[in-house]
Amino acid sequence: MTPEPRTDRRAGSASATMMAARVHAFGGPDVIRYERVPRPAPGPGEVLVRVAAAGFNPSDVGFRAGLMRDIVQMDLPFTLGSEAAGTVVQAGPGVERFAVGDRVVGRLDEGGAAAEHLIAPAHRLVRAPSTLPLAHAAAIPVAGLTAWQGLFEHSRIEPGTRILVNGAGGGVGMFAVQLARRAGACVIATAGPRSSDRVRGYGAEQLIDYTRVPPHQALDHPVDLVFNLVPVPPEAAEALCRALRPGGSVVSITIPVKPPPGSGVTATHFVARNDPAQLAELVTLIDDGTVRVDVTATRPLAELPAVHRDAEAGRTSGKTILVP
Numbered sequence: 387m388t389p390e391p392r393t394d395r396r397a398g399s400a401s402a403t404m405m406a407a408r409v410h411a412f413g414g415p416d417v418i419r420y421e422r423v424p425r426p427a428p429g430p431g432e433v434l435v436r437v438a439a440a441g442f443n444p445s446d447v448g449f450r451a452g453l454m455r456d457i458v459q460m461d462l463p464f465t466l467g468s469e470a471a472g473t474v475v476q477a478g479p480g481v482e483r484f485a486v487g488d489r490v491v492g493r494l495d496e497g498g499a500a501a502e503h504l505i506a507p508a509h510r511l512v513r514a515p516s517t518l519p520l521a522h523a524a525a526i527p528v529a530g531l532t533a534w535q536g537l538f539e540h541s542r543i544e545p546g547t548r549i550l551v552n553g554a555g556g557g558v559g560m561f562a563v564q565l566a567r568r569a570g571a572c573v574i575a576t577a578g579p580r581s582s583d584r585v586r587g588y589g590a591e592q593l594i595d596y597t598r599v600p601p602h603q604a605l606d607h608p609v610d611l612v613f614n615l616v617p618v619p620p621e622a623a624e625a626l627c628r629a630l631r632p633g634g635s636v637v638s639i640t641i642p643v644k645p646p647p648g649s650g651v652t653a654t655h656f657v658a659r660n661d662p663a664q665l666a667e668l669v670t671l672i673d674d675g676t677v678r679v680d681v682t683a684t685r686p687l688a689e690l691p692a693v694h695r696d697a698e699a700g701r702t703s704g705k706t707i708l709v710p
């Protein structure tokens with residue numbers, strides 16, 4: 387997450403209002419208020435977008451609880467939501483990239499997606515896929531960019547690379563398995579019973595049920611690369627390294643993994659950044675049928691506290707979108 391302020395934007399005309407899911411004080415799910423606020427107006431280079439859906443991410447729980455304050459400046463109150471898809475309804479001065487009526491999708495580093503309308507700099511948005519319901523495009527930015535950067539910037543994948551995607555049942559895993567397969571990798575994935583059919587459909591060649599066996603015990607041969615998408619405890623992180631061949635690497639988006647001394651394993655941890663050019667490449671892959679986007683739950687934005695409770699209790703699987 388880029389360290390930028392998450393603040394609410396200037397108000398538009400006094401009469402125009404909208405509903406937004408806002409946090410006035412850090413705390414549990416019940417601090418989220420779905421409330422009426424002034425609708426913002428686009429400034430130079432910005433567009434006003436009517437939100438078709440916002441994507442839910444585990445990091446939203448951290449923003450709400452105040453756990454991300456060391457990484458991102460967060461001024462209260464703020465509107466939740468780091469990604470959305472919708473329709474441009476007003477363009478600010480100087481915007482040539484989009485016109486009223488365009489369908490767009492993007493990652494919002496300053497939050498603000500969990501609302502009926504959002505404001506974004508036009509250059510951070512891209513055209514939404516034409517082959518998906520617009521609301522489903524909200525599932526792409528955070529998970530898609532994270533998978534892309536993990537595989538193509540922080541790893542070296544070649545045809546035949548054996549990769550273990552740990553936590554393939556979630557949003558990032560959906561993109562990671564498909565993108566790794568497209569790059570010619572042999573993909574082994576951990577998924578629980580509720581996700582196994584979906585993950586197999588993304589092209590995973592071997593599935594390991596993480597609820598029954600640790601991954602390194604289920605492998606016939608070690609892998610070259612582990613892409614870790616699960617906030618595992620340190621002992622499980624070390625066990626993941628036992629799935630690797632000597633000289634292999636582990637890339638983690640959750641906790642930094644410490645390889646056992648002498649294992650020859652290299653470890654990388656990264657935080658994904660916004661990259662509209664990469665997002666546009668993902669949209670192309672979706673429109674040409676290479677990458678599929680599954681939305682496993684569509685919930686009313688007004689139910690966001692319940693979505694947070696479900697996520698914290700591990701009751702969600704795959705990608706949830708929130709419809710205002």
Ligand SMILES: NC(=O)c1ccc[n+]([C@@H]2O[C@H](COP(=O)([O-])OP(=O)(O)OC[C@H]3O[C@@H](n4cnc5c(N)ncnc54)[C@H](OP(=O)(O)O)[C@@H]3O)[C@@H](O)[C@H]2O)c1
Nearest residue numbers: 444532553555556557558577578581596639657658703704
């Ligand atoms: N560093 C970054 O820039 C960055 C970016 C995005 C996300 N993240 C973090 O990465 C993690 C994954 O994100 P996400 O959006 O994919 O989350 P998500 O959609 O909430 O994924 C949760 C999935 O994890 C699976 N899971 C839970 N425990 C597991 C275990 N022990 N072994 C294997 N799978 C397990 C479950 O799969 P089943 O359904 O199969 O049970 C569940 O569906 C989150 O912690 C998130 O905060 C970091």
